[in-house]
Amino acid sequence: MKHDLQKPPASSFERIEIDSSHAERISKPSLSFWQDAWLRIRKNKAAIVSMFILAFIIIMAFVGPMISPHDSETQTITHANLPPKVPGIEKLGIMNGVGTLAGKEVDLYEMKKVDTYYWFGTDGLGRDMFSRVWEGTQISLFIAFVAALIDMVIGVAYGGISGYYGGRVDDIMQRIVEILYGIPTLVIVILMLSFMDPGITAIIIAITITGWIGMSRIVRGQVLKFKNQEFVLASRTLGATDSRIITKHILPNILGIIIINTMFTIPTAIFFEAFLSFIGLGLQPPDASLGTLINDGYKLIKFQPHILLYPSIIISLLMIAFNLLGDGLRDALDPKMKD
Amino acid sequence: MAEKLLEIKNLKQYFNQGKPNEVRAVDDISFDIYKGETLGLVGESGCGKSTTGRTIIRLYEATDGQVIYDGINVHDKKSKKDLKSFNRKMQMIFQDPYASLNPRMKVLDIIAEGLDIHGLVKNPKERKERVVELLETVGLNREHADRYAHEFSGGQRQRLGIARALAVNPEFIIADEPISALDVVSIQAQVVNLLKELQEEKGLTYLFIAHDLSMVKYISDRIGVMYFGKLVELASAEDLYKNPMHPYTQSLLSAIPLPDPNYERTRVRKSYDPASHNYQDGEEIAMREVTPGHFVYCSTKELATLQAISGSQV
Numbered sequence: 001m002k003h004d005l006q007k008p009p010a011s012s013f014e015r016i017e018i019d020s021s022h023a024e025r026i027s028k029p030s031l032s033f034w035q036d037a038w039l040r041i042r043k044n045k046a047a048i049v050s051m052f053i054l055a056f057i058i059i060m061a062f063v064g065p066m067i068s069p070h071d072s073e074t075q076t077i078t079h080a081n082l083p084p085k086v087p088g089i090e091k092l093g094i095m096n097g098v099g100t101l102a103g104k105e106v107d108l109y110e111m112k113k114v115d116t117y118y119w120f121g122t123d124g125l126g127r128d129m130f131s132r133v134w135e136g137t138q139i140s141l142f143i144a145f146v147a148a149l150i151d152m153v154i155g156v157a158y159g160g161i162s163g164y165y166g167g168r169v170d171d172i173m174q175r176i177v178e179i180l181y182g183i184p185t186l187v188i189v190i191l192m193l194s195f196m197d198p199g200i201t202a203i204i205i206a207i208t209i210t211g212w213i214g215m216s217r218i219v220r221g222q223v224l225k226f227k228n229q230e231f232v233l234a235s236r237t238l239g240a241t242d243s244r245i246i247t248k249h250i251l252p253n254i255l256g257i258i259i260i261n262t263m264f265t266i267p268t269a270i271f272f273e274a275f276l277s278f279i280g281l282g283l284q285p286p287d288a289s290l291g292t293l294i295n296d297g298y299k300l301i302k303f304q305p306h307i308l309l310y311p312s313i314i315i316s317l318l319m320i321a322f323n324l325l326g327d328g329l330r331d332a333l334d335p336k337m338k339d
Numbered sequence: 340m341a342e343k344l345l346e347i348k349n350l351k352q353y354f355n356q357g358k359p360n361e362v363r364a365v366d367d368i369s370f371d372i373y374k375g376e377t378l379g380l381v382g383e384s385g386c387g388k389s390t391t392g393r394t395i396i397r398l399y400e401a402t403d404g405q406v407i408y409d410g411i412n413v414h415d416k417k418s419k420k421d422l423k424s425f426n427r428k429m430q431m432i433f434q435d436p437y438a439s440l441n442p443r444m445k446v447l448d449i450i451a452e453g454l455d456i457h458g459l460v461k462n463p464k465e466r467k468e469r470v471v472e473l474l475e476t477v478g479l480n481r482e483h484a485d486r487y488a489h490e491f492s493g494g495q496r497q498r499l500g501i502a503r504a505l506a507v508n509p510e511f512i513i514a515d516e517p518i519s520a521l522d523v524v525s526i527q528a529q530v531v532n533l534l535k536e537l538q539e540e541k542g543l544t545y546l547f548i549a550h551d552l553s554m555v556k557y558i559s560d561r562i563g564v565m566y567f568g569k570l571v572e573l574a575s576a577e578d579l580y581k582n583p584m585h586p587y588t589q590s591l592l593s594a595i596p597l598p599d600p601n602y603e604r605t606r607v608r609k610s611y612d613p614a615s616h617n618y619q620d621g622e623e624i625a626m627r628e629v630t631p632g633h634f635v636y637c638s639t640k641e642l643a644t645l646q647a648i649s650g651s652q653v
Contacts, residue, residue, distance in 0.1 A: 024478065024479055024480065024483070024495065025482075026482075026483070026486060026490055026491070028490060030485060030486045030487065030490060031487075032487065033442070033443055033487070229438050230433040230434070230435055230438040230439035231438065231439050231440055231441040231449075233393075233398055233431075233433065233439075234431065234433060234439055234500070234503065234504075235441075235452060236398060237396050237397075237398065237426065237429075237430060237431045238426060238430075238452055238453040238456050238457075238503075238507065239422065239423045239426035239427070239453075239456050239457065240452070240456055244456070248441075248444075248452075249441055252441075252443040252444075253441070253442065253443055
């Protein structure tokens, strides 16, 4: 069929009415900030895997000591220094209770006539490492979360007041921060622990005494940025009070950054606690944290590597997972900020 | 002439006062705004237009001077209640539609903020109805209430800003470059026409701050020209365009391009040199009325010359 392009038949055209009332319609589904962030973080595999690892470690920190057949504080001297032995896996040639004794490989469980299983082995006093590791994780996480929470509360309040009120208040508050920041943390900690009894409280105070400074600086910067944004000015022209502006406008907008920062504070606190425990300023026996367990283990690294191995694996996983998750959260919550 | 709604007397806004980096953003300006009119405020970037607007609405504390609204000085220390009622009468539309809406709030809450602060609605249902009503006033509809600001286009956002300002039923609106962030002329026209319609409907008074001279001419009844924190000329829109007197105004008007090749070929840009006035020491320079309703910032000597010129033209 040949088309007559000069005179197209009227029947090949169809009249379309444009309904102008639909011109303002938005077809995209409405997503809140958090829904949007979830969509973004879901694409980040490392962050999701980290989330599962963290969930697993946190659950095990509570459940672990309960499912273990042995108590963490019972000292069974006859069962001392046993390597790990796990039912099922022992047949594969690993974790079968075989350890080195005087240069020879022997089944220590058989030799010591132990007919029970210690999944992570035992330490020099015959305590079950499995329970001890998870209880240590529990204490490490507790210290880290409480320290991060205190850092967050003090940091947000201090930075928020400093940034929001500005002027002379800001000047004085920032000079105080600068002085505090100039003192090496370790010096403060050692001085503090010299007149406080070592323990969980002392460590938490030691971590938080200067830990909030980073948070306060970030919050101050954010508040400075947001307090002169036009939507805050608009709210002010409507007659909003300071508390309304802070809670409805500024806080929701900096919440993402506060969360990201807390996610990076937690592993720092875990590590600092482990470090303090490792150099002997931390928890005292019989309390155990990951740091004290590693401290005990490294002395026996050649003969009883399992005592060092498990707490080290867990602390490494915690550090990596928190950092990767924090990274993922940063990308998800603050898409405008690159690196 | 109509009743004065707002009198601005010797308003000054200095930043970093008394320090080496003192900035005189608004330097002793006085003008009146009449009920129901639109006063355009033009001038180059950084000349203090926006600061003037923000000082009038008390976003900044004025260094000196008075803003008298309906006979009451706005910048006096006042009780919270007085301030609140003042906040309801005077509202502001902001320049950047992307920065003026809180990204974490739904449109419903953004627009209802004024209603919440002033307790204008009793229950959530009434709140929603009022918001929908406001959305429809600015050409949006009910389904937009549950969305977030980032889902809207620039023009739509600016209309949301207008709806927010209208929520408290103001009498006077300061529009701080409401169209300069909108890129398409038809969208700009949409916003300006909306402002005009609202003015007719609700009898609003505007202070319209802008640097787009053609839009200002279109919307304004009177226009004030600012230069480095000072008001240099104030006249009716018609008069200012036909008969600019201050050399800065002449320079500003000569910079407007027109989509007319013949006109463009002959258009000569005048540049303004503040030294050209040759003011002597001790000469008092002030806003002086040259012809009725046409004020120019000049010395007495210049006034005489200007009056002679305008006299010979009539």
